[in-house]
Amino acid sequence: MTxxxxxAAAVSMLALGLGLGMTPAVAAKMDVSIGMQxxxxxxxxxxxxxxxxxxxxxxxxxxxxxxxxxxxxILPGLAESWEISEDGLSYTFKLRExxxxxxxxxxxxxxxxxxxxRARAEDSTNAQKALFADISSVEVVDPATVKVMLAKPNxxxxxxxxxxxxxxxxxxxxxxxxxxxxxxxxxxxxxWAKGDRVELERYADYWGEAVKLDQVTFKFISDxxxxxAAMMAGDLDAFPAFPAPENLTxxxxxxxxxxxxxxxxxxxxxxxxxxxxxxxxxxxxxxxxHAIDRQxxxxxxxxxxxxxxGTHFAPHNPAYVDLTGQSAHDPEKxxxxxxxxxxxxxxxxxxLPPPSYARRGGEIIAAQLREVGITAEITNVEWAQWLEDVFxxxxxxxxxxxxxxPMDIGIYGRDDYYFQYGDADFKxxxxxxxxxxxxxxxxxxxxxxxxxxxxxxxxxxxxxxxxTGVANAKLKGLWPNSPTQANDMTGVSWEE
Amino acid sequence: xxxxxxxxxxxLSLSLVAASLVIFLVMEAVPGDPASFMMGINADPAxxxxxxxxxxxxxxxxxxxxGWVAGLLQGDFGVSYTYxxxxxxxxxxxxxISLPLTLYALALSTLIAFPAGILAAARRNSxxxxxxxxxxxxxVAIPNFWFAMILVLVFAINLRWFSAGGFPGWDAGILAAxxxxxxxxxxxxxxxxxxxxRVMRSSLIDTLDEDFxxxxxAKGLSRSQALRRHALRNALIPVxxxxxLQFSFLLAGGIIIENVFYLPGxxxxxFQAITQRDLIVVRSVVILLVFAVIVVTFxxxxxxxAADPRLRRRR
Numbered sequence: 001m002t003x004x005x006x007x008a009a010a011v012s013m014l015a016l017g018l019g020l021g022m023t024p025a026v027a028a029k030m031d032v033s034i035g036m037q038x039x040x041x042x043x044x045x046x047x048x049x050x051x052x053x054x055x056x057x058x059x060x061x062x063x064x065x066x067x068x069x070x071x072x073x074i075l076p077g078l079a080e081s082w083e084i085s086e087d088g089l090s091y092t093f094k095l096r097e098x099x100x101x102x103x104x105x106x107x108x109x110x111x112x113x114x115x116x117x118r119a120r121a122e123d124s125t126n127a128q129k130a131l132f133a134d135i136s137s138v139e140v141v142d143p144a145t146v147k148v149m150l151a152k153p154n155x156x157x158x159x160x161x162x163x164x165x166x167x168x169x170x171x172x173x174x175x176x177x178x179x180x181x182x183x184x185x186x187x188x189x190x191x192w193a194k195g196d197r198v199e200l201e202r203y204a205d206y207w208g209e210a211v212k213l214d215q216v217t218f219k220f221i222s223d224x225x226x227x228x229a230a231m232m233a234g235d236l237d238a239f240p241a242f243p244a245p246e247n248l249t250x251x252x253x254x255x256x257x258x259x260x261x262x263x264x265x266x267x268x269x270x271x272x273x274x275x276x277x278x279x280x281x282x283x284x285x286x287x288x289x290h291a292i293d294r295q296x297x298x299x300x301x302x303x304x305x306x307x308x309x310g311t312h313f314a315p316h317n318p319a320y321v322d323l324t325g326q327s328a329h330d331p332e333k334x335x336x337x338x339x340x341x342x343x344x345x346x347x348x349x350x351x352l353p354p355p356s357y358a359r360r361g362g363e364i365i366a367a368q369l370r371e372v373g374i375t376a377e378i379t380n381v382e383w384a385q386w387l388e389d390v391f392x393x394x395x396x397x398x399x400x401x402x403x404x405x406p407m408d409i410g411i412y413g414r415d416d417y418y419f420q421y422g423d424a425d426f427k428x429x430x431x432x433x434x435x436x437x438x439x440x441x442x443x444x445x446x447x448x449x450x451x452x453x454x455x456x457x458x459x460x461x462x463x464x465x466x467x468t469g470v471a472n473a474k475l476k477g478l479w480p481n482s483p484t485q486a487n488d489m490t491g492v493s494w495e496e
Numbered sequence: 497x498x499x500x501x502x503x504x505x506x507x508l509s510l511s512l513v514a515a516s517l518v519i520f521l522v523m524e525a526v527p528g529d530p531a532s533f534m535m536g537i538n539a540d541p542a543x544x545x546x547x548x549x550x551x552x553x554x555x556x557x558x559x560x561x562x563g564w565v566a567g568l569l570q571g572d573f574g575v576s577y578t579y580x581x582x583x584x585x586x587x588x589x590x591x592x593i594s595l596p597l598t599l600y601a602l603a604l605s606t607l608i609a610f611p612a613g614i615l616a617a618a619r620r621n622s623x624x625x626x627x628x629x630x631x632x633x634x635x636v637a638i639p640n641f642w643f644a645m646i647l648v649l650v651f652a653i654n655l656r657w658f659s660a661g662g663f664p665g666w667d668a669g670i671l672a673a674x675x676x677x678x679x680x681x682x683x684x685x686x687x688x689x690x691x692x693x694r695v696m697r698s699s700l701i702d703t704l705d706e707d708f709x710x711x712x713x714a715k716g717l718s719r720s721q722a723l724r725r726h727a728l729r730n731a732l733i734p735v736x737x738x739x740x741l742q743f744s745f746l747l748a749g750g751i752i753i754e755n756v757f758y759l760p761g762x763x764x765x766x767f768q769a770i771t772q773r774d775l776i777v778v779r780s781v782v783i784l785l786v787f788a789v790i791v792v793t794f795x796x797x798x799x800x801x802a803a804d805p806r807l808r809r810r811r
Contacts, residue, residue, distance in 0.1 A: 049536025195760025384528030
């Protein structure tokens with residue numbers, strides 16, 4: 001995106017000097033304007049991976065059988081309760097009665113069967129098709145009961161059903177959801193002025209607790225300077241994922257605003273091409289991990305926001321193990337490992353996608369690698385180019401990406417994934433995890449998986465991306481964390 | 497005149513065909529696949545393949561080109577890969593912002609530039625001339641996005657007379673819509689007005705030195721009468737050329753200003769479509785802009801003819 005750092009700084013400084021002492025206009029507001037950096041390409045969460053889709057519709061317009069709570073816990077959604085058979089192969093969901101779609105049609109078990117069958121069909125374009133892979137059949141028991149049979153036990157099935165990609169859609173409206181989403185949530189879609197905003201309004205016949213807002217507007221502002229101006233001018237009430245962390249201190253100093261710092265599901269990693277020499281040598285990969293000073297990257301690239309991680313797992317997850325010590329910053333050791341591997345004068349291609357964590361972080365990492373004698377040749381790429389060149393063609397040595405899907409350690413078991421790990425032992429751990437339903441056993445396996453990828457130094461694990469937002473100080477109920485990419489507006493209200 | 501129009505029409509069509517081919521091939525050569533962009537990095541490869549099939553991306557290249565051109569000829573621009581709505585709808589929405597903004601900025605720029613340029617030329621080397629030249633020098637030098645941010649700072653953040661950006665839509669009323677376009681139009685108009693005023697001045701000064709001007713004065717016309725009746729019309733040709741160029745520039749090139757004021761105009765549509773590899777949108781908007789530029793150039797040619805009868809006869 002176009003950025004003008006110098007001018008932005010000038011505007012910010014002036015704004016700080018002149019912007020104080022203004023009174024915000026407060027009345028009994030029933031509407032809220034939320035800023036987002038990216039516009040969703042369409043509004044169908046079952047037909048695309050763009051985070052912006054879920055950020056508009058998740059929990060607001062569409063609901064699944066289960067849902068994520070603000071802390072990431074799995075809560076009942078359209079399924080009021082469920083029973084799991086002894087063998088873990090059948091899930092019987094008791095559905096909400098009185099729920100209806102925004103077009104007035106009733107919600108029942110047929111819609112659940114349709115939605116799940118559609119997502120796992122041969123020609124499905126669901127980006128997270130793997131969530132449904134274990135389903136063998138979906139049976140309608142009665143209009144308010146649905147029974148899902150699994151081919152093998154899957155301990156994360158209820159978790160899978162909470163994803164935005166697993167929301168329940170209606171037979172009649174499914175094909176039109178991209179432009180005119182019809183769900184069962186507390187807000188219904190009202191207007192999309194493309195390039196500018198999406199408006200949602202309260203759905204009067206919602207089955208659950210009524211929401212406290214009449215209208216929610218999501219406005220799309222990609223330029224960080226413009227986002228800053230829009231907050232300052234009072235055009236927006238909140239910007240939950242504010243694009244310019246450098247401006248946050250100014251918002252902190254202003255009593256009109258509250259700065260919200262939370263955690264996200266984004267594990268930010270320096271990914272390495274594990275099959276490309278000399279990165280196929282574990283010693284070289286370890287050397288790279290020891291060359292990196294995580295805190296320096298967090299301070300330098302992220303303005304101090306972010307939590308160091310030592311493996312591909314979210315630190316706020318109860319099953320997280322802190323393995324940062326295992327790959328602590330140690331240039332001496334790094335040089336020794338390189339010498340042991342017999343590698344000298346190493347030059348690696350570092351490809352950086354557009355987000356600032358990658359572009360700014362990449363500069364710092366290149367400097368840190370230089371300390372141990374590795375030259376990183378930086379190439380900046382667009383996302384589409386990154387997907388083609390790095391992700392698909394695997395034409396890279398190093399790259400920086402934040403993996404923002406919740407609980408996505410499973411990607412290390414995929415053959416042919418871009419960093420090319422796919423280790424057999426790791427896959428075995430994942431298979432055991434899928435079959436395990438006992439919580440303790442699951443925790444143990446998740447920890448084993450975390451250790452395995454840290455031991456193998458598959459990638460250099462940098463930090464967990466923070467979710468840094470700004471909101472009007474009188475606006476209550478926004479999620480501080482993002483257990484999934486969402487702006488759940490169901491609990492949001494204006495302070496009296 | 498008819499033969500002239502016919503010739504122009506043929507060259508216009510040939511330009512369009514050449515442009516369409518170049519645009520299509522360039523867009524195809526750009527690395528990146530719309531389907532993988534939409535499905536993200538956690539996607540199931542089978543689902544990506546299914547989407548490619550659904551979007552018609554697996555058809556051979558020449559077939560897709562012909563399909564696109566055939567659609568264009570029938571006024572069908574195709575369906576956007578990402579938005580999943582007809583491209584014509586997307587363009588229509590955006591043109592409703594970009595075109596009024598362009599005209600607004602062009603009107604402002606002309607209203608400032610004409611008096612300033614004429615005044616400066618009429619009082620050559622006076623203090624007025626020097627201050628106009630100084631101001632326009634500054635106007636050309638200031639980047640318009642910077643000027644835009646200063647406008648936002650003063651009028652939106654501090655005075656709160658305007659909102660910092662966005663567009664309420666024409667449904668919100670003409671006044672509200674025009675109000676939201678005012679700051680962007682001023683930001684766009686300032687540099688253009690400066691250029692135009694300088695062109696106006698120098699063109700007028702050249703004309704004032706012509707023999708026919710001396711004749712006009714000798715006939716007994718006052719300085720200002722001679723300027724109004726004889727010089728102005730003759731000085732207009734280069735000015736019209738610049739206005740024509742500015743129109744195309746403003747229509748296609750407002751993207752930075754659109755970003756500063758987060759206006760959903762054509763520039764942002766193209767920019768977003770390029771990052772998302774929504775190639776069908778990029779192609780269609782670009783060919784439309786090419787078309788607009790060609791038509792504007794044509795209209796400017798006609799305007800020359802109106803301003804200078806000699807040009808009509810020569811053809």
